[in-house]
Amino acid sequence: MSKSVARIGRRIVELEWNLGFLNGSINLLEYTGTEYTEKFYQRGPAPDFDGSCWFDEKYTHGMHFPNQSNITIFDCILPYYIDGDLNITQSHAILKYLGRKHDLVGKTDAENIRVDMTEHEAADMRLEWMNLVYRSKEDFDKFVDEYKTKILLPRLKNLSKYLDTHPWFAGDHITTYALKWHR
Secondary structure, three states: OOOOOEEOOOOOOEEOOOOOOHHHHHHHHHHHHOOOOOOOOOOOOOOOOOHHHHHHHOOOOOOOOOOOOOOHHHHHOOOOEEEEEEEOOHHHHHHHHHHHHHHOOOOHHHHHHHHHHHHHHHHHHHHHHHHHHOOOOHHHHHHHHHHHHHHHHHHHHHHHHHHHHOOOOOOOOHHHHHHHHHH
C-alpha cells in the first residue's frame, strides 16, 4: 500500500494514492530515521474512481507541478515533499533530494555513473512490466512466460552478477536507488 507522510513542526509531507506503487522515498525516510505519519487518499469506487479528495486540494500547497492528470491510470502516484521552505514534486526529484540531504549519493563520478545506470535499469524493468500487465488478460497469459524467460530473468541475472562484485549499486555504500529497489 502506498503511503503519504507528514511531519508536524519542521513540516515534511508526501502524498500518494492508497495503491501499491513503488515508494522509495518512504524507504529513505525509514532508513534515515526521519519521523513521519501516514495519510491516505482513497479514490471513489468504479466506474468513476472519484479523486476529489486530492484534486480539490492539490493546488493549495504551493507546488509548482502537483500531479496534473485528472483521468489517467498514471495519476495514481501523487508525491510531493515539503521540508521547511522547500516544496518538491515528482518522485525522482524527491528521491534525489533525500539522497543529497542524507549523503546517500555516489562519492565519485564512477559511483554516480553506476547509480545512474541502475536507476535506468529499474525504469526499463518497470516499463517492461507495465507493458505486460496493461494488456488484455489473454495477451498477458500469452506473453507472461516469454516475459519471465526473455526479459525478467536475464535482467535479474545481470543485476546479480553486477552485485557479486559490488555490495551496493554505487559500490561500497548504499544510495537512494538501492532503497528504491528494496521495495
